[in-house]
Amino acid sequence: MSGTVLLRMEEITKTFPGVRANDKVSFDLKSGEIHALVGENGAGKTTLMKILYGLQKPDSGTIYLKNQAVSIKNPKDAIHQGIGMVHQHFMLVPPFTVLENIILGEESHRAGVLNMNIPAAKITEIIRENGLQVELNTNVEDLPVGLQQRVEILKVLYRGAEILVFDEPTAVLTPKKAKELFDTFRRMKEQGKGIIFISHKLDEVLTIADRITVIRRGRVIKTLERTEASKPLIAELMVGKPVFLEVDKKSKAAGRVILKTYDLQATSERGHKVLNGINLQVHAGEIYGIAGVEGNGQTELIEAIGQRVKLDAGDIQLEGESILTWDVRRRRDEGIGHIPEDRHKCGLLLPFSLADNITLGRHHQPPFVKKFQIIDKKQIRAYSRETIESFDIRTPSELTPANALSGGNQQRVIIAREMRFEPKLLVAAQPTRGVDIGAMEFIYSQLIRARDQGKAVLLISADLDEILSLADRVGVIFKGRIIKEFRREDTSREEIGFYMTGEQESA
């Protein structure tokens, strides 16, 4: 099925100060092929793609497009040579319509007056060919994430891309939307386009890719045909040692009720009912997993527990005491730990030292402050050194600023911070989103450890496998309600999946 070679990158080397991001990397892509690029964070995938897209200049090496050596100086150049990139973080103008976003930068006009009809016709055609249904006159800000991604794809196709690069496209998608995206991949493949697919999710890679190239520490370790690839093999190639994703979890009797929510109801700013009577209990020594397609009230539930937000009705209790009037500080002080969903935005004070970040949230309490609220730097540093050591955070010192650390290490800092505060309840929202396998293993073991120490853990994850490997009980959330609860051992992936889509409502 695969045809001619569209792209060949040969012996690409790129050195940043101190890091060889790409070391003689060779990579090729045929037409009608989906070529997956996998590797841990910082392995060099992104650098390679930035070079392809003209965002970075290689130190040495050559790029061939259809056997012609080319030099790609900037993204505009890349686009004109038929290379399109769908970024992980969308590059869209929210108040503009879908149509305006697609033509942005490639407007067709006469004497400066925009002509929308010609592009609209062309785009409608592309939509039809690829099954990328989206309303052209809607403002992008009103679209759900999955549809925004379609707009990104349309942008790329509209510019006539033959080679499409997808940087972790499913990180933001629900399983159902991911499936639809893969359908689109298949259609584009049939049209003879080449797709480079960057992902952390090995299941997906094995489902959709024709070939899989594994990168580690800037080098290509191996390129596998799908038929010879397997999950353990890829994982091993990625990290250089066998990784056990199977979670070692001993069964344990749950203790008293720590968190109880009672008929929680809330309305969004736009007037949608986002929480519609949530009732749940999380016990000490238990991981309660919330499964559900994103956007069914998970974020609002987390916010209601962690912060003082406006509720229409209901109550939240921590060990039998209502917390509704407590502000964030009080909630933290009383023992609610929080691994935020959006770590980049809410997790760390990036320019601040690790020591400051590790104590953040308890920085106002002894031993970190002395009399007259004066900071005790010695205590903070000692405590941080202990934390860095026991959680194996890789850093030159506790005074290094957080932004000098890799993403995986930053996530470790957040988890170490929350764990060391010894919360009664730990709320973990999408804790492994976007992290590599090594960090994932660490996070899993920490969540299990919290549970074994008798903490109550509320886990919200879009990754059903994660819920299934970690949770003792699973609640399925749909349209702001927990519509079904299971004990982990009494249920299956299929059954949860069935409830996640709200199927039982129509059935």
Added chain:
Amino acid sequence: MLKLKFNKYKFFEMLSPVIGFFAAMVVLLILVILVGETPRNAIVAIYKLTLSTPARMATVLSIAIPLFISGLAVSLAFRAGVFNIGVEGQYYVGGLVGALIGIYLPLPPIIHIPMVIIFAMIGGALWALIPALLKATKGIHEVISTIMFNNIALAFVNYLVNGPLSGITEKSQLEAQTGKILDTALFGKLNGFFRALGWPVPDYVYLDYSLIVAVIMGFFIWFLLFKTRYGFEIRAVGTSIDVSHYAGIRVKKTQIGAFLLSGALAGLIGLQEIFAIRGFYTYEIASGLGFDGIAIALIGRNSPLGVIFAALLFAFLKQAGYGLQLHTGVSNSIIYVITGSMILFIVVFNELIARYIRALRRKEIS
């Protein structure tokens, strides 16, 4: 205890103002040549008015006092992520409130001077209070509201000084002003003290008590920001509101607090002119100091120590402008071009150096 340990990152960070200054000086010399002067004449002219004698240097220091307080006020708010553009209005109002205590409340000097200082701070803080509350409760951006409040302050003060608070007794006085400040509230000079230390500061230079106020406030703000929990929270909020909120920091209270303290500091900017130089309050007190403070905070990277250098630099440039005007054919206003281009250079070099430091740190880790 001050530990002086060489930190190469800190050193690099300090480079950008230095580079910016010299780059701006190059621009200055090019402009001087274009105007038809020789660079030599220009440099001599600048040197004469700034560094040639101890008296000149003392003058630069004197000019730097209100500039430093202004820069400190702006930088404190900046640290909390608040853009207090209203320092200008706050010091007009703060100065007036302080002056009223100085004019109408007879007290012994030992109490009177601290009282006028405290009330100047209260006045400045009050003028910041409404924009602060508007921001916290209604989400109205402080840049808009404080600009408006600058205009209101000017008009309000103008009205008061011309009307109810007018102290004009003879028709020959043209400048609208309040009555005289009581002797007990007037700021004395420290010139004698400096002479005793071996620095021959002549009598006409104003190194007055406001210098003490500036030093105390500088130390206080440094201590607050870097040694106390409140300062940590101010810096955290200024870095990321989201992260701070998640960490349980009361973001709004912190911002209001920093805003008010910034206003209180702003109230002190006029001390020198009102209580040491003039001895009465007038609508004509030096304008624009609040805006200079924004540039000074920027150049000083919002740190009290940096603001000291930036304020001295600004004072130096102001004097340099007079020097050029006096001794060459170059207009005083060239200084605005120079400060503008200096800020531009510093911002650019800040970014370049920050990138370099990031790369260095990554290298260190890997």
